Amino acid sequence: MERPVIAIMYDFDKTLCTKDMQDYGFIPSLDLRPDEFWHKANEFGFGAQMDGVLAYLYTMIEESKRKGMPLTREKLIDCGRSIELYDGVREWFDRINLYGAAQGVQIEHYVISSGLKEIIEGSGIADKFTKIFACEFLYDDDGCALWPKTAVNYTNKTQFVYRINKGVLDIANDVDLNRSMPDDSKRVPFTNMIYIGDGLSDVPCMKMMKAYGGCAIAVYQDNNKSKVEELLMGDRVDFIFPADYTKKGRLDKTVHNLIKKMAISDELVKENARQLKELESENGEQRTENGVGKR
Secondary structure, eight states, X not given: OOOOEEXXXXXXXXXXXXXXXXXXXXXHHTTOOHHHHHHHHHHHHHHHTOOHHHHHHHHHHHHHHHTTOOOBHHHHHHHHTTOOBOTTHHHHHHHHHHHHHHTTOEEEEEEEEEEEHHHHHTSSOGGGOSEEEEEEXXXXXXXXXXXXXXXXXXXXXXXXXXXXXXXXXXXXXXHHHHSOOOGGGOSSOGGGEEEEEOSGGGHHHHHHHHHHTOEEEEEEOGGGHHHHHHXXXXXXXSEEEESOOSTTSHHHHHHHHHHHHHHHHHXXXXXXXXXXXXXXXXXXXXXXXTTTTOO
């Protein structure tokens, strides 16, 4: 029998790594400080009345041209190798998977990020995710970035939660995503979802979890603890924890408890369905014995 699936979804920047992923390798390669690059991107976006994510992607291409350094997929993947992950992140996924298996469920991990898929692919943990939903470039025949192929902004993050819910992971497939589907046929119920983020950009997904019975968690460093506390006080998340993914961390214990709770809940729902099916079958047989339905 196929095991129930529990999906754990993560933002990436400041959720799994310590700062914006572009700040590690890419921006220094332009001889810019992070604040200088982001000022350029934001100023351009405001001036052009442009989506902020599209503005930063455009700025990446333009600043690379200014530097005389083509923006290639290989370069971005290489930039990912310098990412600094939080303590315990590299061991986290396998450990959580093993615990899920012991509870009789299958754990799947997903990224939903406004960062770069290519940089994440160079981070050393890309193979831990069932799917990475993040910004991505389209490249020409020489491997140089031409145009954003995928842009993930703060509000459209929620479409990827729906994709995971329905099992429609191909982002080019909008037909099946928008097709009506009975709740009991959806691959991952919202009640079997955990979203982990770090701040306001994750609020739409966090609110979805709160509204549909999943769980929302915010992680923090000392410098953004107060903002995360506001999310908890505002009932936008269920829990907040330091960004510590080690075995001894409070986050680890809580996610274990959530997995156990979801596994038990799933079994109870199945037991209810079994009993209803048995009663329907018995009632059907009884009606036949009493002559109901006979010709």
